[in-house]
Amino acid sequence: MTEAKKIAVIGAGWAGCSAAVELAIAGHAVTLFESSRTLGGRARAVEIQGKLLDNGQHILLGAYTETLRLLKTIGVAANDALLRLPLQMRYPSGCDGMDFVAPRLPAPFHLFAALLRTTGLSGADKMALARFSTTARWMDWRLHTDCSVSELLERFDQTERLIKLMWQPLCIAALNTPPERASAQVFLNVLRDSLGAARTASDMLIPRTNLTSLLPQQAAAFIEQKKGFVKAGASVQKITASDQQWLLTLKNEESTKELFDGVVIATQATTAAALLTGSEAEVPAFDYEPITTCYLQYPVGTRLTAPFYALTDDATQGVWGQFVFDRGQLDASQDGLLAVVVSVSTAATELGQEALSAAIAAQLASSLQMPQLAQPQWSKVISEKRATFSCTPGLQRPEEKTVFPHLVLAGDYLASDYPATLESAVRSGVKAATLLKQHFA
Numbered sequence: 001m002t003e004a005k006k007i008a009v010i011g012a013g014w015a016g017c018s019a020a021v022e023l024a025i026a027g028h029a030v031t032l033f034e035s036s037r038t039l040g041g042r043a044r045a046v047e048i049q050g051k052l053l054d055n056g057q058h059i060l061l062g063a064y065t066e067t068l069r070l071l072k073t074i075g076v077a078a079n080d081a082l083l084r085l086p087l088q089m090r091y092p093s094g095c096d097g098m099d100f101v102a103p104r105l106p107a108p109f110h111l112f113a114a115l116l117r118t119t120g121l122s123g124a125d126k127m128a129l130a131r132f133s134t135t136a137r138w139m140d141w142r143l144h145t146d147c148s149v150s151e152l153l154e155r156f157d158q159t160e161r162l163i164k165l166m167w168q169p170l171c172i173a174a175l176n177t178p179p180e181r182a183s184a185q186v187f188l189n190v191l192r193d194s195l196g197a198a199r200t201a202s203d204m205l206i207p208r209t210n211l212t213s214l215l216p217q218q219a220a221a222f223i224e225q226k227k228g229f230v231k232a233g234a235s236v237q238k239i240t241a242s243d244q245q246w247l248l249t250l251k252n253e254e255s256t257k258e259l260f261d262g263v264v265i266a267t268q269a270t271t272a273a274a275l276l277t278g279s280e281a282e283v284p285a286f287d288y289e290p291i292t293t294c295y296l297q298y299p300v301g302t303r304l305t306a307p308f309y310a311l312t313d314d315a316t317q318g319v320w321g322q323f324v325f326d327r328g329q330l331d332a333s334q335d336g337l338l339a340v341v342v343s344v345s346t347a348a349t350e351l352g353q354e355a356l357s358a359a360i361a362a363q364l365a366s367s368l369q370m371p372q373l374a375q376p377q378w379s380k381v382i383s384e385k386r387a388t389f390s391c392t393p394g395l396q397r398p399e400e401k402t403v404f405p406h407l408v409l410a411g412d413y414l415a416s417d418y419p420a421t422l423e424s425a426v427r428s429g430v431k432a433a434t435l436l437k438q439h440f441a
């Protein structure tokens with residue numbers, strides 16, 4: 001056991017929670033500061049109509065190894081907390097879509113078996129998908145030079161229908177960036193761990209509880225059990241170097257200043273840059289993309305025939321929904337509640353909340369061939385303007401390490417194989433904690 005140090009973690013998103021848990025396990029005296037009253041950052045609970053929902057519907061992959069490890073460490077039974085489904089891209093029958101579900105076989109057989117069974121794709125579409133998978137595997141999912149996803153699909157000779165039903169929705173859902181601007185290399189990394197991965201890694205996991213209860217709240221209880229502190233509603237305004245330590249000043253509490261041996265800045269990139277202004281450490285600026293989730297409540301007993309479906313969207317026709325989740329199949333207390341996701345949602349949000357939810361309700365009624373869905377009891381649109389950074393080709397992302405050995409960064413925007421995801425946030429938290437542990441060892 002090395003000597004316990006006082007460490008501040010700024011930001012209780014999933015990156016900050018992961019860093020704080022790792023440091024607490026190592027025996028350090030951790031204080032986790034969160035400016036909001038609710039823990040979880042961009043993956044947190046919000047109260048709507050007296051129910052605890054999320055700021056946005058999230059989906060995890062079986063390949064999220066560090067997130068699953070963290071859940072286990074803090075005592076969350078992932079099998080209860082997450083609904084595990086095989087890799088799939090299923091459209092409701094009224095959508096002119098496809099029905100693709102990977103059976104539980106080792107890769108690549110799961111993919112080929114799924115293709116044999118898939119309805120809604122022609123022989124040419126299926127051949128294109130098989131060719132994509134075989135070529136990408138042969139290239140070890142790596143490109144010499146990054147390019148856009150659109151260029152990659154053209155190079156791999158993909159059919160128009162496959163692009164529309166499979167690649168475009170997958171790219172937008174995973175990278176929150178449209179194919180013409182999205183990084184082909186990061187897209188290939190995600191596909192490597194889903195289409196190209198072992199059976200369990202390619203599974204899709206949907207939270208059954210709200211996101212704050214799923215991880216941040218349990219992480220906070222774990223940290224407190226290890227004699228650490230979790231301070232919600234505490235915004236760190238300033239960090240000043242003081243001898244070999246850091247002096248933290250809290251917003252609206254000029255008198256509240258506290259010294260720490262080490263600091264993890266686990267805020268969004270813009271806040272990290274602001275906190276580091278005037279120091280030798282820098283955080284670059286990113287472009288961001290929004291994500292919108294529309295919740296629609298229907299009478300209890302309203303059910304879809306699967307927990308979630310892909311939807312065909314068409315912005316030019318005012319059809320916005322990309323995926324619909326039946327929350328009642330995840331959590332009995334949310335019976336009749338549907339969550340519809342619109343990624344890269346700038347144009348959709350320009351419509352205004354009322355018009356957007358009416359358009360989405362009409363889309364559901366038609367795609368799912370359930371006319372009653374046109375009239376929800378209530379609806380609520382949540383738009384996260386800076387949901388994720390724009391994941392463009394060759395984007396340079398900084399490392400956790402800074403010029404100061406006792407100050408590190410954590411967050412989904414840092415260098416990673418993955419786009420901005422829960423897993424990149426958690427992995428980054430682990431890396432940040434490892435750097436501080438090594439420094440103080």
Ligand SMILES: Cc1cc2nc3c(=O)[nH]c(=O)nc-3n(C[C@H](O)[C@H](O)[C@H](O)COP(=O)(O)OP(=O)(O)OC[C@H]3O[C@@H](n4cnc5c(N)ncnc54)[C@H](O)[C@@H]3O)c2cc1C
Pocket residue numbers: 010011012013014015016033034035036039040041042043055056057058059060234235236237266267268271291292293384386387388410411412413420421422423425
């Ligand atoms: C609507 C939506 C849908 C998404 N869907 C998915 C998905 O399906 N799958 C997936 O894997 N990922 C998804 N993501 C991405 C995922 O949520 C993020 O990548 C992840 O939550 C980022 O975590 P983080 O800890 O890096 O940052 P954040 O969550 O942004 O955490 C930073 C924290 O720092 C706090 N903070 C900021 N300034 C201060 C300060 N001065 N003092 C104290 N605290 C401060 C903030 O309040 C915040 O809690 C989605 C994101 C959104 C918004």
